[in-house]
Amino acid sequence: MPILALDQVSKSFGALKVADQISFALEKGEALGVIGPNGAGKSTLFNLITGNIRVDAGTIRFDGEDVTRQPPMARCLAGVGRTFQIPQPFEQLTVFENLLVGGAFGSRKTEKDVGERCADILVETGLYPKANQLAGSLGLLQRKRLELARALATDPKILLLDEIAGGLTEGECQELVETIRNIHRRGVSIIWVEHVLHALNSVVSRLVVLHFGRVIGDGDTETIMASKDVREIYLGIDV
Amino acid sequence: MNWIDTIIQGILLGGLYALFAAGLALVFGIMRLVNLAHGDLIVLAAFLILLLVSALGLNPFIATAAALPVMFVLGWAMQFLVLNRTLGNDILPPLLVTFGLSVVIQNGLLEGFSADSRRISAGALETASLQIGPISIGTMPLLTFLSAVGVIVALNLIFYRTSLGRAFRATSDDSATAGLMGIRAERIFATATGLAMMVVTIAALYLGTRANFDPTMGPARLIYAFEAVIIGGLGSFWGTLAGGIIIGVAQTVGATINPEWQILAGHIAFLLVLLVRPRGLFPRAVD
Numbered sequence: 001m002p003i004l005a006l007d008q009v010s011k012s013f014g015a016l017k018v019a020d021q022i023s024f025a026l027e028k029g030e031a032l033g034v035i036g037p038n039g040a041g042k043s044t045l046f047n048l049i050t051g052n053i054r055v056d057a058g059t060i061r062f063d064g065e066d067v068t069r070q071p072p073m074a075r076c077l078a079g080v081g082r083t084f085q086i087p088q089p090f091e092q093l094t095v096f097e098n099l100l101v102g103g104a105f106g107s108r109k110t111e112k113d114v115g116e117r118c119a120d121i122l123v124e125t126g127l128y129p130k131a132n133q134l135a136g137s138l139g140l141l142q143r144k145r146l147e148l149a150r151a152l153a154t155d156p157k158i159l160l161l162d163e164i165a166g167g168l169t170e171g172e173c174q175e176l177v178e179t180i181r182n183i184h185r186r187g188v189s190i191i192w193v194e195h196v197l198h199a200l201n202s203v204v205s206r207l208v209v210l211h212f213g214r215v216i217g218d219g220d221t222e223t224i225m226a227s228k229d230v231r232e233i234y235l236g237i238d239v
Numbered sequence: 240m241n242w243i244d245t246i247i248q249g250i251l252l253g254g255l256y257a258l259f260a261a262g263l264a265l266v267f268g269i270m271r272l273v274n275l276a277h278g279d280l281i282v283l284a285a286f287l288i289l290l291l292v293s294a295l296g297l298n299p300f301i302a303t304a305a306a307l308p309v310m311f312v313l314g315w316a317m318q319f320l321v322l323n324r325t326l327g328n329d330i331l332p333p334l335l336v337t338f339g340l341s342v343v344i345q346n347g348l349l350e351g352f353s354a355d356s357r358r359i360s361a362g363a364l365e366t367a368s369l370q371i372g373p374i375s376i377g378t379m380p381l382l383t384f385l386s387a388v389g390v391i392v393a394l395n396l397i398f399y400r401t402s403l404g405r406a407f408r409a410t411s412d413d414s415a416t417a418g419l420m421g422i423r424a425e426r427i428f429a430t431a432t433g434l435a436m437m438v439v440t441i442a443a444l445y446l447g448t449r450a451n452f453d454p455t456m457g458p459a460r461l462i463y464a465f466e467a468v469i470i471g472g473l474g475s476f477w478g479t480l481a482g483g484i485i486i487g488v489a490q491t492v493g494a495t496i497n498p499e500w501q502i503l504a505g506h507i508a509f510l511l512v513l514l515v516r517p518r519g520l521f522p523r524a525v526d
Binding site for chain 1: 402412416417418423523
């Protein structure tokens with residue numbers, strides 16, 4: 001049974017179709033990359049999966065259960081974790097408190113029960129030295145790490161990563177990729193929207209290509225990267 | 240010695256205003272909701288305490304303890320069933336709805352208790368005082384002030400030391416993202432208003448024992464509370480206490496110069512602080 005299955009999911013903002021009959025399924029433990037030009041509907045896809053935007057039509061099933069009408073909070077509890085393209089930490093809380101909130105409320109446990117795990121996540125994501133700083137004082141790389149750490153604190157079954165490697169230097173990117181690979185190895189399913197293809201392709205084995213809200217390609221990395229449509233539309237290369 | 244006495248009375252009075260204001264600051268700080276019925280809710284709580292005292296013959300402090308959970312539930316339900324629906328990008332609906340609540344509460348109290356002014360009797364405590372050197376301090380005003388400090392310490396502990404407090408701050412920061420962390424914002428807001436109503440109940444005890452009250456005096460208490468919150472800098476509980484003290488001292492000093500100036504002096508002090516520090520004394524770093 002797939003961990004996540006989208007069936008004919010559609011969404012329009014006025015005349016603009018941002019999701020047009022999107023269907024795909026993700027197996028447990030799978031890592032899937034989503035690519036497509038800007039405005040293809042990649043972030044919208046995430047908002048539909050987390051429930052921040054309601055679908056117009058179609059169904060979303062998570063872990064066998066129909067979550068199409070569930071609010072974001074319920075989907076978080078079910079095991080959907082996400083990071084934002086533009087990091088949105090709770091700026092008035094410390095780094096550690098950001099994780100505690102996600103950990104305690106995202107899995108309905110007490111802070112005592114999740115404190116240790118949150119500390120482990122801080123170590124894993126390299127944020128431990130910043131634990132007691134206000135999140136508002138962090139720089140970009142650390143904000144991105146905090147996005148990842150806070151999503152992990154909710155103990156997700158599936159992790160939605162939104163352009164988490166964007167804007168990082170090569171070295172920073174390598175470290176982040178290593179962290180993400182470790183998370184994946186622990187059995188967390190991943191959907192990763194990314195423009196930094198070499199980072200993406202070093203983790204995922206399958207790609208979905210979005211263009212104007214439609215899925216125009218779905219297959220293993222090599223096939224997709226070699227396909228003519230993708231090269232024309234996404235990479236803008238004449239073939 | 241007269242001046243020192245005046246200032247001490249003012250500081251102690253400031254404790255009462257801080258109690259009026261703390262609940263307002265709590266609700267405003269978490270959900271950016273200005274509750275125009277806050278003053279009327281204080282008066283409502285005072286009538287509830289009065290009812291418990293006169294009907295059951297309870298000691299006013301025990302009656303207050305009994306009223307605390309009742310007011311918590313009332314506040315929780317008011318937020319969950321009514322005020323949550325008004326929250327959004329538009330600031331007008333919460334103002335209109337709480338103004339409506341204010342009118343309803345005032346008239347409901349007039350209907351139930353008539354326009355007579357009442358008082359909660361605290362027995363011998365009312366006139367008791369402590370003599371410190373040449374200065375005599377009333378026991379009730381001192382208790383009021385200590386309660387205000389206690390309430391503010393407790394609110395700070397909840398805010399910065401507990402899971403609930405972290406949820407308060409996270410939700411106030413970004414309620415959409417808080418939802419993604421599994422926080423039910425509607426319930427967090429309801430709990431916050433419930434807590435604010437418990438503070439209101441404590442304020443009501445001291446309002447009702449200090450002087451006479453009647454169903455129409457809520458809006459004036461709202462204004463004092465509002466001024467204290469704004470002087471404090473919107474969001475700092477200790478700032479709210481400072482704001483209450485500034486208004487209290489200004490009022491007693493004004494009254495010493497000329498009894499007619501008491502209320503006016505408080506408002507003038509408020510305007511002066513705003514002239515010098517438009518964002519209040521202890522504004523939040525990021526807003």
